[in-house]
Amino acid sequence: xxxxxxxxxxxxxxxxxxxxxxxEDAMALQEExxxxxxxxxxxxxxIDVSGLDLVDSFLARTLHDIAGASALLAAETVxxxxxxxxxxxLVELGLTLPGLGTALTVADGLDRLNGSAxxx
Amino acid sequence: MTAGTGQTIRDRVAQFLKxxxxxxxxxxxxxxxxxxRRPADAAEECAELLTGLRHVIETGGxxxxxxxxxxxxxxxxxxxxxxxxxxxxxxxxxxVTVLKGPLLxxxxxQDLPEDIVHSGDLVLSNVLNTLRIALLEIELxxxxxxxxxxxxxxxxxxxxxxxxxxxxxAIPLIGTLDSTRGQVxxxxxxxxxxxxxxxxxILDITGVTAVDTLVAQHLLKTAVAARLMGAECIIxxxxxxxxxxxVQLGIDLGEVATRATLADAFARALGIIGLTVRPDERAAx
Amino acid sequence: MTSILTVQQVRINEEIDIVHVRxxxxxxxxxxxxxxxxxxxxxxxxxxxxxxxxxxxxGGEARIELEKADDGTTxxxxxxxxKGPGIADVDLALTDGYSSAGGLGLGLSGAxxxxxxxxxRTAPGEGTTVxxxxxxxxxxxx
Numbered sequence: 001x002x003x004x005x006x007x008x009x010x011x012x013x014x015x016x017x018x019x020x021x022x023x024e025d026a027m028a029l030q031e032e033x034x035x036x037x038x039x040x041x042x043x044x045x046x047i048d049v050s051g052l053d054l055v056d057s058f059l060a061r062t063l064h065d066i067a068g069a070s071a072l073l074a075a076e077t078v079x080x081x082x083x084x085x086x087x088x089x090l091v092e093l094g095l096t097l098p099g100l101g102t103a104l105t106v107a108d109g110l111d112r113l114n115g116s117a118x119x120x
Numbered sequence: 121m122t123a124g125t126g127q128t129i130r131d132r133v134a135q136f137l138k139x140x141x142x143x144x145x146x147x148x149x150x151x152x153x154x155x156x157r158r159p160a161d162a163a164e165e166c167a168e169l170l171t172g173l174r175h176v177i178e179t180g181g182x183x184x185x186x187x188x189x190x191x192x193x194x195x196x197x198x199x200x201x202x203x204x205x206x207x208x209x210x211x212x213x214x215x216v217t218v219l220k221g222p223l224l225x226x227x228x229x230q231d232l233p234e235d236i237v238h239s240g241d242l243v244l245s246n247v248l249n250t251l252r253i254a255l256l257e258i259e260l261x262x263x264x265x266x267x268x269x270x271x272x273x274x275x276x277x278x279x280x281x282x283x284x285x286x287x288x289x290a291i292p293l294i295g296t297l298d299s300t301r302g303q304v305x306x307x308x309x310x311x312x313x314x315x316x317x318x319x320x321x322i323l324d325i326t327g328v329t330a331v332d333t334l335v336a337q338h339l340l341k342t343a344v345a346a347r348l349m350g351a352e353c354i355i356x357x358x359x360x361x362x363x364x365x366x367v368q369l370g371i372d373l374g375e376v377a378t379r380a381t382l383a384d385a386f387a388r389a390l391g392i393i394g395l396t397v398r399p400d401e402r403a404a405x
Numbered sequence: 406m407t408s409i410l411t412v413q414q415v416r417i418n419e420e421i422d423i424v425h426v427r428x429x430x431x432x433x434x435x436x437x438x439x440x441x442x443x444x445x446x447x448x449x450x451x452x453x454x455x456x457x458x459x460x461x462x463x464g465g466e467a468r469i470e471l472e473k474a475d476d477g478t479t480x481x482x483x484x485x486x487x488k489g490p491g492i493a494d495v496d497l498a499l500t501d502g503y504s505s506a507g508g509l510g511l512g513l514s515g516a517x518x519x520x521x522x523x524x525x526r527t528a529p530g531e532g533t534t535v536x537x538x539x540x541x542x543x544x545x546x547x
Contacts, residue, residue, distance in 0.1 A: 056456075094501055
């Protein structure tokens with residue numbers, strides 16, 4: 001039902017989520033990612049959500065928690081490609097996800113991660 | 121009056137309308153309602169109107185604006201209403217009450233017992249009043265449709281999204297921002313951000329007449345939604361008096377970047393995408 | 406006369422049923438011509454409320470209704486009902502950030518913000534029924 005893939009691009013983990021995600025899928029993803037970040041000592045996590053037609057409060061919390069756990073492991077998280085209708089709905093729902101990095105495209109997201117690496 | 125005599129009167133009036141068709145049509149065509157029409161069109165409309173009214177009277181529906189007979193004259197009424205739509209609501213609106221005079225005059229010219237004349241007067245007056253209501257209904261609904269169509273047009277016209285540079289969009293908001301227009305503006309801006317892969321979007325409110333709590337909240341929501349998508353939003357064109365009102369209302373735009381003018385916002389936007397503007401030394405020298 | 410038509414009913418027991426509710430709601434929303442933004446709001450509200458029904462109400466059902474009013478407007482209404490423990494403090498449950506199950510606490514309050522109409526009926530021990538209505542902006546296509 002959902003297709004989630006995690007690809008390692010040098011020191012960045014690129015996560016692509018597509019289709020319908022159950023709460024269980026979301027929790028499994030969070031666990032897998034955190035383990036992955038710790039194992040690979042990745043510097044950044046890019047989560048491509050352009051394939052999602054819905055982000056509800058559960059999934060939003062999952063994204064927020066992934067970012068929080070990754071930050072503890074010294075990796076920056078950037079959510080990429082959120083659709084306009086999903087963004088409007090999240091804001092109406094009352095979720096602004098402060099502190100979560102965002103980018104329009106995977107390329108922009110990589111730029112952002114590299115930029116913050118340079119600034120370090 | 122019993123139902124029986126009521127029907128008798130109606131039949132009598134209907135017969136009168138049938139027998140005096142040509143006289144009535146000629147008298148009607150001379151009234152201000154039809155004088156602006158070409159004679160052939162006027163004659164045709166008068167005939168249709170008369171047939172419809174006769175049908176209404178025969179079926180006893182002269183006090184019901186939704187009667188069957190009136191349905192058949194709706195095209196004529198719509199044509200009358202369309203003529204009034206262009207003009208002001210004053211004197212040149214077609215007023216079907218002027219049709220009553222000639223009709224009652226012709227009715228009374230017949231040599232009839234007084235009680236029949238009075239009852240017939242009543243039937244004819246009623247049917248024309250009902251006709252007037254039916255016409256008003258059509259005019260009102262036509263007006264409402266026009267207003268809706270114009271509002272939709274305005275909504276689209278007043279929210280253009282302009283590309284200022286590769287990766288920089290601006291949306292100048294003008295006039296009053298109601299919730300519908302605000303929503304349309306937000307949606308089109310966010311869609312264009314995706315279409316142009318724009319990293320910066322400038323919401324320019326120079327032309328906005330007033331910013332209340334709702335409008336401010338809307339601007340803020342748009343900016344947050346743009347950020348969730350990965351673009352940055354700058355709000356520009358906050359005039360001094362609007363800035364003061366916003367402070368008085370306790371409106372806080374939070375982390376959203378604001379600039380006094382569109383030019384300042386553009387300069388900031390160029391900075392965000394890593395560009396600077398400097399004088400061309402060759403041109404200067 | 407206002408007419409109400411029940412289009413679909415979905416049982417909510419397992420977690421996957423939340424996904425089924427979303428799909429059913431999306432299907433109906435598309436069929437009556439809601440815009441993409443409106444569809445997304447509908448489906449998101451449905452997802453929040455279906456989760457509440459499963460987690461707090463220990464399961465129940467979702468009903469998708471279409472209401473046609475005299476003036477030609479159509480309202481899509483989602484009714485979630487369960488026979489769970491009910492909500493003791495409604496005001497508290499509707500407060501942003503209040504969560505009894507470790508979520509973000511935006512299930513009820515968020516769904517209320519997304520919808521045009523919101524109705525909550527509950528009492529301790531008597532289950533909970535939440536309904537949210539979304540008006541179609543244009544008269545529905547026939």
